[in-house]
Amino acid sequence: MFLAREGIRSVIVEKQTFPRYHIGESLTGECGRLLRELGLEARMLAMGFPQKRGVKVYGPDGIGSWFVPVKLRDEKGELYDQFTWQVRRSEFDKMLLDEAVARGAALVHGQATKILTNSEGAVSGLVVRLADGDELTVEAEVVLDCSGQATFLAQREMTGPKYLGSYDKQIAIFSQVAHSIRDDGDTADLCRDNTLIFYRSKFHWSWFIPLDKDVVSVGVVAPAAYYLDKKESKQDFLIRELHALNPELKRRLPDIELAEDVHVIPNYSFQVKGFCGKGFMCIGDSHRFVDPIFSFGLYVAMKEAQLAAPVIKGYLQGDGRDLANPFAAHQLTCEKGIDILEDMIDLFWEQPFAFALLVHRKYTEYMVDTFAGRIYDGYASPAIAVFRNMLKRERTYDDVSLYSVPIGSRYNPERAPLWQADSLVEGTEEWIYSG
Ligand SMILES: Cc1cc2nc3c(=O)[nH]c(=O)nc-3n(C[C@H](O)[C@H](O)[C@H](O)COP(=O)(O)OP(=O)(O)OC[C@H]3O[C@@H](n4cnc5c(N)ncnc54)[C@H](O)[C@@H]3O)c2cc1C
Structure with missing residues (x-):
């Protein structure tokens, strides 16, 4: 689309048949701006993708957290509130x-x-x-x-x-869950569609990214050696970690019902x-x-x-x-x-x-x-x-x-x-x- 804007003809070679599963579901604020620049805001809204207003990072005890709102800068350089999107990649x-x-x-x-x-x-x-x-x-x-x-x-x-x-020595194991407890407030930090990150220890964390009104993408990232030590299947590892990694994540996922295969990306x-x-x-x-x-x-x-x-x-x-x-x-x-x-x-x-x-x-x-x-x-x-x-x-x-x-x-x-x-x-x- 950027090439087309410059008047350049292009050929896309794609080996997979779309729609297809892919990881990478949370967009940054400037990524949202690029979509708007391409004239795609109306399409994004019509498709009903969740609107992300920020990212909240929980510390290991699940009590302390910090929040970074999505904000853009206007032509005068002033920050203003904006939302971006979470997307089901398929x-x-x-x-x-x-x-x-x-x-x-x-x-x-x-x-x-x-x-x-x-x-x-x-x-x-x-x-x-x-x-x-x-x-x-x-x-x-x-x-x-x-x-x-x-x-x-x-x-x-x-x-x-x-x-x-x-x-390179990390491994990511991820899926989607059908039911979860999400925030529900009027302020940006309590928006139900925000990205949540749960920190356990160095290089060991989890993500929580809403994909629609029910389903949330969840993933655990850890040193590969830690995963291998556990000697569990990827599914058992993911389900156990989602309750063991951080008390706040456990609270938000009372019953883990997977809504997608479990995927793995190492290295x-x-x-x-x-x-x-x-x-x-x-x-x-x-x-x-x-x-x-x-x-x-x-x-x-x-x-x-x-x-x-x-x-x-x-x-x-x-x-x-x-x-x-x-x-x-x-x-x-x-x-x-x-x-x-x-x-x-x-x-x-x-x-x-x-x-x-x-x-x-x-x-x-x-x-x-x-x-x-x-x-x-x-x-x-x-x-x-x-x-x-x-x-x-x-x-x-x-x-x-x-x-x-x-x-x-x-x-x-x-x-x-x-x-x-x-x-x-x-x-x-x-x-x-x-x-
Ligand atoms: C665990 C994990 C979590 C992530 N979470 C996020 C997130 O929340 N937000 C975010 O923005 N990013 C996230 N990412 C990163 C995101 O997945 C990628 O950065 C993003 O998809 C890169 O886009 P791309 O266009 O470079 O490649 P891709 O999206 O991977 O697209 C490459 C395409 O090329 C095709 N292809 C490959 N080889 C050939 C070939 N020989 N011939 C024809 N076609 C071919 C493939 O089929 C594919 O469709 C995450 C990554 C990981 C590993």
Whole structure:
């Protein structure tokens, strides 16, 4: 849709038949703004998606909590209350796909299997395997890898190396429940459709995201070693944890009646270096995913798409054709944005009490900005410097060969790039999503 706005013709290659289950259901405030900018507010309202007014984070005792409201900034820079949405991805993704096609994109239902390159080594298209087994060649001036955790271009070594991220030893186990006790008040912090996060201990937490008037998405994230120690099935683990993890979560889920299969995603944290180059760009999860705790994934994917469209238009008109990486500036913009999110999340895990103080005291408004996703477009929140000071971390962007190597809290420079690991083979994504 962003490409269509620039007058660029596009072909979408999608291997799955929509609607299909997907995780990633809570949107940030700025993600809601992007949907409004695309003219989709009326569709979102008509589809009845729950309206999120903020996120509440409960401490381990289930009594203490802090709340960050959804607020946007107007043209004068003043904050105002706004809501964003919680989405059932099967419905939301289908709506987006249908809308993109209605706005002119061609849809090819098939799996991209090979990359085409031209005589200069630039990406020039894809080979797609169609449902009936036939192969289709799609030529393109630019290939955008939006393949999510399948990391299509990185797995085929078109990009730089793929590294493990800071939260690679985590596992997420999730489903949906039919009955729960939700807030019910007039103020933003008591809105029944807010996201709730329950903290148990470092790297161990749970989410509660309303999907309609009855059903709530629930998930437990924990160190993979903790899960393996329990020697339980994923379903038994999830059900037991939902009552053991935090007293407030137990209160809200008196009877756990699952309304969806139990899904698992391990090792979701990674980063691809050199994710833009001649004739290609990676967008969203296809180049980096840090940690799901504050629901930035969909926003980052959509924001990167918005940022990419005018850059691609310039390229099609001749900009940067002679450069080794015509999209280097765009790549740096994306990298700097996610670096901020990584620093924020790292600080939350390393110093949760200090983080809560930032939310409640002097940096309240800036934390509202960061939670909404105001991290691009030269928006320099003073909170970012605070995160880095407290983490004793410096970010430099002078040396392109260095800046995109992960420096998260468990960074280990000795780690081999993921694509050199024997365990990763083509088709990994099937395993990831089926659990
Ligand atoms: C546990 C967990 C919880 C999360 N919670 C949230 C949340 O609350 N809010 C949020 O915003 N984000 C959340 N996320 C992140 C969110 O799921 C992703 O960031 C988001 O879906 C990324 O979008 P994407 O477009 O990059 O990739 P995806 O949404 O994964 O889309 C990739 C698409 O590419 C297709 N594809 C892949 N390979 C090929 C191929 N070879 N050929 C053709 N098609 C292909 C796939 O079928 C898929 O439809 C969470 C993530 C995890 C792991």
